[in-house]
Amino acid sequence: MAGTMIGFASGCASTKGGGNAPGDENAVVHTATAEDLAFVKSTEPVSGKRVVLFINGMGCPLCVTNVDRQLLRLDAVESVDVDLGLGTAVANLHEGVVKPTPREFHRAVDNAGLTLVKMSVQ
Amino acid sequence: MQLCWEQSVLFVRGSIFDVAMPTFGWADGSAVATQSAAAMGCMHMKNPMTERVGATVLVGLGGVLVGVCAGEAKAQEAMYTQAATMPGPGDLILREQFHIFQYGSNPTSGTESTKLYVLETNLQYGIVKDLSLTVRVPMEHELDTRLVRGGSGEDSGSGFDDLDVMLKYRFYRHDTGGVDTLRAAAIVGAEIDTDDHITVNPHIGAVVTMVRGRHGLNQELRWTFTTDGSEENNLGMNGPSDALSYNTAYLFRIYPERFQSDSRGAWYVTMEMNGITETNGDTELRFAPGVMYEGREFAFELMTQFPLWNNLEERAELDWGAGFGFRFLF
Numbered sequence: 001m002a003g004t005m006i007g008f009a010s011g012c013a014s015t016k017g018g019g020n021a022p023g024d025e026n027a028v029v030h031t032a033t034a035e036d037l038a039f040v041k042s043t044e045p046v047s048g049k050r051v052v053l054f055i056n057g058m059g060c061p062l063c064v065t066n067v068d069r070q071l072l073r074l075d076a077v078e079s080v081d082v083d084l085g086l087g088t089a090v091a092n093l094h095e096g097v098v099k100p101t102p103r104e105f106h107r108a109v110d111n112a113g114l115t116l117v118k119m120s121v122q
Numbered sequence: 123m124q125l126c127w128e129q130s131v132l133f134v135r136g137s138i139f140d141v142a143m144p145t146f147g148w149a150d151g152s153a154v155a156t157q158s159a160a161a162m163g164c165m166h167m168k169n170p171m172t173e174r175v176g177a178t179v180l181v182g183l184g185g186v187l188v189g190v191c192a193g194e195a196k197a198q199e200a201m202y203t204q205a206a207t208m209p210g211p212g213d214l215i216l217r218e219q220f221h222i223f224q225y226g227s228n229p230t231s232g233t234e235s236t237k238l239y240v241l242e243t244n245l246q247y248g249i250v251k252d253l254s255l256t257v258r259v260p261m262e263h264e265l266d267t268r269l270v271r272g273g274s275g276e277d278s279g280s281g282f283d284d285l286d287v288m289l290k291y292r293f294y295r296h297d298t299g300g301v302d303t304l305r306a307a308a309i310v311g312a313e314i315d316t317d318d319h320i321t322v323n324p325h326i327g328a329v330v331t332m333v334r335g336r337h338g339l340n341q342e343l344r345w346t347f348t349t350d351g352s353e354e355n356n357l358g359m360n361g362p363s364d365a366l367s368y369n370t371a372y373l374f375r376i377y378p379e380r381f382q383s384d385s386r387g388a389w390y391v392t393m394e395m396n397g398i399t400e401t402n403g404d405t406e407l408r409f410a411p412g413v414m415y416e417g418r419e420f421a422f423e424l425m426t427q428f429p430l431w432n433n434l435e436e437r438a439e440l441d442w443g444a445g446f447g448f449r450f451l452f
Contacts, residue, residue: 028300057297059333060198061387061418062449070210084381087300111210111251113305115297 028087030054036118040106045099048121053089053105056115058082066112074100074108198333200371200392201425201445202410204342206292206305206331208254209246217244219447223427225357228438232268233277236438238357239263240283252293256311258286284313284323301381305331309344321350327367338373338390356437363400370395373414387417392425406432408440421449 032040032054055067064082067089071080076097081090089109093099100108102119109116199205201219209215218241225236239262246256259282266277288311296304306328313323327344344367351362359365371394378385394410412425427443 029298029302030300056299057295057301057303059301059303059338061385061416062421064418066210066213069213083383084301084385085383113208113210113252113292113295115295 028085030056030087030117032118040102040116040119042102045101046093046105046121047099049093049095050122051091051093051105052120052122053091053109054117054119055087055089055109056117058084058087058114063112063114067109067114070108070112071105074104076100198331198338198340198373200340200373200394200410200414201412201423201447202394202396202427203340203369203371204290204309204329205340205371206290206307206329208252208290208292208307209248211248211250213248215244215246215449217246217447217449218242219244219423219445221443221445223357223443224441225438226441230436231266231355233266233438234269234274235267235441236357237265239265246290252291252295252307254290256286256288256290258288260284260286282316284315286313287311288325290329301333301335303331303333307331309342313346315350323348323350336375336379338371338375340369340371340373342367342369344368358398358406358437358440359400361400361402361404361437363402363404365398365400368397368399387415390414390416392423394425394427395430396427400436402436404432404434404436406434406439408443410443419450423447 053071058064058067061084064084068080068082071077071089071091074091076094076099077091078094079092081092082088083090091105105119106116199207221238221240221242223236223238223240225238227234228236240260241262242258242260244256244258246254248254261281262283263280264278268275268277288309290307290309292305292307294304294306298304307330309325309327309329311325313325315321315323323346325344325346327342329340329342332339346359346365346367348362348364351360355361359367371392373390373392375388375390377389381388390413392410392412392414394408394412396408396410397406399405407430408427409430410425410427412423414423415421424446425444427440427445429440432439
């Protein structure tokens with residue numbers, strides 16, 4: 001289902017602010033490009049110190065704990081900071097170990113019952 | 123679902139002419155209860171605790187401890203209506219709820235009024251992605267008032283109601299925005315009466331959850347196939363008739379208006395419509411307004427419930443209900 005959602009979103013390339021739909025107080029709507037979609041499915045371990053995950057469906061404070069716990073189960077994930085305002089989760093990674101692949105991040109978010117739209121490695 | 127006192131383990135005192143509140147006991151109460159039961163004769167209880175259930179209590183308490191240590195999020199769910207949400211694989215949710223219900227006269231049993239206290243423990247475990255198992259263990263204390271020889275007397279009894287085991291499979295998820303989502307899940311399970319002879323009342327249904335900005339909507343439809351039960355003890359879904367329950371919950375996030383980067387919690391007002399139609403024709407519709415706070419590791423809910431409309435011939439109607447609940451995440 002998550003893959004389907006990303007498919008719907010492909011072609012648009014932005015993270016938009018709120019108020020862009022009638023009666024919608026939604027703060028964030030994440031969308032992805034074809035490149036974003038391809039990267040999320042990649043099986044090459046990420047490089048970098050942290051990964052920013054853009055997540056749809058994170059509708060409440062308790063949902064944060066769902067994604068937090070699933071991400072912390074990935075090897076090399078040291079800590080997770082979830083930002084409800086931006087709709088993002090930042091995974092801080094251990095140094096000197098094999099990092100998770102984008103596909104593993106995708107699966108972790110999917111297990112939490114949410115949709116990973118795109119991600120960036122920093 | 124009708125039992126005599128001697129089948130109760132937990133109960134200690136109580137008689138139709140003896141207006142005495144029961145005393146609860148976990149271990150040593152068993153022997154006392156058995157002795158006093160023989161002396162007091164028979165009383166109809168929905169599901170008094172049996173020795174078999176005693177084991178369930180221990181398992182349940184163990185589960186509570188496990189749940190406290192490994193809580194997981196279950197969000198946007200009002201008090202009386204299911205949501206298409208569930209923990210991730212390998213995670214566990216603990217939810218404790220306390221309810222009080224006041225019922226009017228029962229035309230079948232002859233009681234003038236009934237007060238029901240329910241302490242409900244819910245454990246939900248994520249088996250695999252989109253599939254969870256929920257076990258509900260309700261413990262009840264019931265106080266019946268009857269007219270006796272021109273005056274009134276009270277019956278009281280405590281014990282465990284039917285154990286409910288339910289599988290929830292989320293077959294649809296459509297996340298359209300940072301907070302927006304549309305989800306649907308199928309639910310199938312059974313209420314298990316752990317009396318001397320085990321009886322099973324299967325149920326099947328579906329639940330849909332929609333969140334759009336500050337607005338949340340849960341809708342649940344469930345059919346229960348009843349294989350036991352009695353009209354005398356029926357307070358809704360406990361009778362011999364099959365039952366259709368239909369619940370709708372609307373949640374409105376009153377604070378914050380928009381989630382910010384430093385948002386740690388949110389306040390909601392909730393409004394529920396809870397309906398039951400049984401195959402004997404009895405139909406009841408209740409309205410339940412309440413408030414709910416959700417933090418990242420703690421949630422609290424407070425709810426009242428009132429009759430909105432009913433057509434009840436066989437059982438007592440609700441005068442009012444109230445409840446509160448907690449969810450702890452560690």
